[in-house]
Amino acid sequence: xxxxxxxxxxxxxxxxxxxxxxxxxxxxxxxxxxxxxxxxxxxxxxxxxxxxxxxxxxxxxxxxxxxxxxxxxxxxxxxxxxxxxxxxxxxxxxxxxxxxxxxxxxxxxxxxxxxxxxxxxxxxxxxxxxxxxxxxxxxxxxxxxxxxxxxxxxxxxxxxxxxxxxxxxxxxxxxxxxxxxxxxxxxxxxxxxxxxxxxxxxxxxxxxxxxxxxxxx
Amino acid sequence: xxxxxxxxxxxxxxxxxxxxxxxxxxxxxxxxxxxxxxxxxxxxxxxxxxxxxxxxxxxxxxxxxxxxxxxxxxxxxxxxxxxxxxxxxxxxxxxxxxxxxxxxxxxxxxxxxxxxxxxxxxxxxxxxxxxxxxxxxxxxxxxxxxxxxxxxxxxxxxxxxxxxxxxxxxxxxxxxxxxxxxxxxxxxxxxxxxxxxxxxxxxxxxxxxxxxxxxxx
DNA sequence: GACTAAATTAACCGCACGGTTCATTTTGGG
DNA sequence: CCCAAAATGAACCGTGCGGTTAATTTAGTC
Numbered sequence: 001x002x003x004x005x006x007x008x009x010x011x012x013x014x015x016x017x018x019x020x021x022x023x024x025x026x027x028x029x030x031x032x033x034x035x036x037x038x039x040x041x042x043x044x045x046x047x048x049x050x051x052x053x054x055x056x057x058x059x060x061x062x063x064x065x066x067x068x069x070x071x072x073x074x075x076x077x078x079x080x081x082x083x084x085x086x087x088x089x090x091x092x093x094x095x096x097x098x099x100x101x102x103x104x105x106x107x108x109x110x111x112x113x114x115x116x117x118x119x120x121x122x123x124x125x126x127x128x129x130x131x132x133x134x135x136x137x138x139x140x141x142x143x144x145x146x147x148x149x150x151x152x153x154x155x156x157x158x159x160x161x162x163x164x165x166x167x168x169x170x171x172x173x174x175x176x177x178x179x180x181x182x183x184x185x186x187x188x189x190x191x192x193x194x195x196x197x198x199x200x201x202x203x204x205x206x207x208x209x210x211x212x213x214x215x216x217x
Numbered sequence: 218x219x220x221x222x223x224x225x226x227x228x229x230x231x232x233x234x235x236x237x238x239x240x241x242x243x244x245x246x247x248x249x250x251x252x253x254x255x256x257x258x259x260x261x262x263x264x265x266x267x268x269x270x271x272x273x274x275x276x277x278x279x280x281x282x283x284x285x286x287x288x289x290x291x292x293x294x295x296x297x298x299x300x301x302x303x304x305x306x307x308x309x310x311x312x313x314x315x316x317x318x319x320x321x322x323x324x325x326x327x328x329x330x331x332x333x334x335x336x337x338x339x340x341x342x343x344x345x346x347x348x349x350x351x352x353x354x355x356x357x358x359x360x361x362x363x364x365x366x367x368x369x370x371x372x373x374x375x376x377x378x379x380x381x382x383x384x385x386x387x388x389x390x391x392x393x394x395x396x397x398x399x400x401x402x403x404x405x406x407x408x409x410x411x412x413x414x415x416x417x418x419x420x421x422x423x424x425x426x427x428x429x430x431x432x433x434x
Numbered sequence: 435g436a437c438t439a440a441a442t443t444a445a446c447c448g449c450a451c452g453g454t455t456c457a458t459t460t461t462g463g464g
Numbered sequence: 465c466c467c468a469a470a471a472t473g474a475a476c477c478g479t480g481c482g483g484t485t486a487a488t489t490t491a492g493t494c
Contacts, residue, residue, distance in 0.1 A: 018441065037340055039257035043482065053443065058483060118402055119336055123254055126401035143407060167423050170403065170411060174395035175388060182394060184343035185335055186387065190360060194387060206384050210431035214423070235471065260452065270473065275453065 022060050024050040029057075030071045034116040038068055038124065065128065072121065073132050075114050082107060083141045093153030094212060100145060101172050101208045108176040109200070115180040143169055153215065163215045171214070175207045239277050241267040246274075247288045251333040255285055255341065282345065289338065290349050292331050299324060300358045310370030311429060317362060318389050318425045325393040326417070332397040360386055370432065380432045388431070392424045 028049040033041040043064055047054045061067040086103050088096040108115060121129050146165035153159030183195055193199050245266040250258040260281055264271045278284040303320050305313040325332060338346050363382035370376030400412055410416050 037254050122401050126405045129405050175391045178391035178395055185339050188343045188346050210427050213430040214427035
């Protein structure tokens with residue numbers, strides 16, 4: 001039959017670029033999951049955000065949870081990289097601690113999607129994070145830096161002798177994280193004064209102040 | 218036809234008790250939503266947790282979001298009630314502040330479901346909380362208490378003159394909230410030492426310490 | 435240029451979900 | 465005791481979800 005040779009697509013209709021597709025999917029998934037949570041995120045919507053199909057997501061990442069794990073892993077890697085680039089050499093202990101607190105406060109604020117992913121992961125009791133074992137060894141960069149600061153501070157006599165780097169990290173993280181994570185409910189309940197530029201500058205300084213004053217000898 | 222009058226249920230099969238049913242639904246919904254998030258929670262599962270049907274949930278609460286709003290409202294009311302029962306009269310400013318911090322730390326820790334609901338609400342950008350307008354006026358009990366403490370502390374000269382009750386509340390909430398909300402990811406990343414009984418006692422005291430030292434004149 | 439494996443598209447599927455319909459039972463007031 | 469209204473049960477429904485099947489296109493290899 002003459003109609004047999006119907007060609008739907010004579011010219012090249014698409015190019016292969018698996019790495020770019022994978023990276024696109026990861027970015028879109030990060031945004032979608034951070035916005036709606038794991039169960040709230042729709043695979044269809046992730047596909048629609050970029051120029052690909054739902055099929056490709058399952059092709060590359062297996063299932064929704066595999067995709068989520070990949071997003072989580074990439075995001076933690078990116079944060080660790082930023083942390084490791086913070087240079088505190090040559091600073092006095094108090095100045096180093098101040099810089100570390102300011103960095104953490106600013107970095108959390110600049111990465112709300114990461115914060116939301118961590119919130120979501122906590123809702124899931126860190127079940128997926130625990131499955132990412134290759135991160136465990138390297139994600140204590142911040143602690144290592146604090147340990148060095150604390151040692152120097154104690155040696156110089158400016159820090160209390162019983163300051164704990166781990167507790168310090170917990171306190172710094174708590175305020176830096178809460179500032180982003182709970183912004184909406186806090187503002188709803190108590191007003192948004194603390195979340196203007198001036199308010200944020202104040203919180204940043206008060207955070208530094210409470211950390212520094214709590215280690216001071 | 219003679220078979221027309223088939224009676225499936227001759228005897229009394231159930232009792233009416235709408236208030237108890239509503240209360241049961243609220244409790245079950247709180248647990249289910251706190252565990253799985255709003256989109257992750259299944260109405261069917263909420264019904265199965267107690268002795269009722271999906272039908273009753275929609276009958277009393279309209280839809281899933283209405284149920285969630287009711288849960289949120291009840292939970293906030295319960296927390297406000299606990300806060301208002303905290304008695305700080307007759308305490309020196311520092312002692313009063315210490316007691317308030319300890320209370321907040323302990324209360325958050327004792328109410329993980331409330332913490333999770335707030336986390337979930339933050340994921341949703343506080344959209345539902347904003348629709349609960351009748352709470353806005355009364356949920357600043359904690360702030361009022363802090364204002365009184367700060368005034369007394371400044372008058373007595375033991376507090377810095379520029380201490381802000383709102384910032385103080387933010388700091389206290391940050392650490393008390395983070396301690397519960399981020400426990401799982403923090404423990405996964407940095408070990409669970411801080412979440413043993415001894416670790417929690419240490420964190421509680423360090424939280425008090427950093428707050429007190431940051432207001433001290 | 436034929437062959438093959440990887441990459442991509444289009445169409446489809448079972449199913450569980452939120453929500454509804456219809457009928458029945460219970461309660462309480464007159 | 466009767467009857468309207470509230471409360472409940474059972475079965476159902478359309479939709480959108482995560483995930484799959486099968487066919488088509490690309491790109492490197494000989």
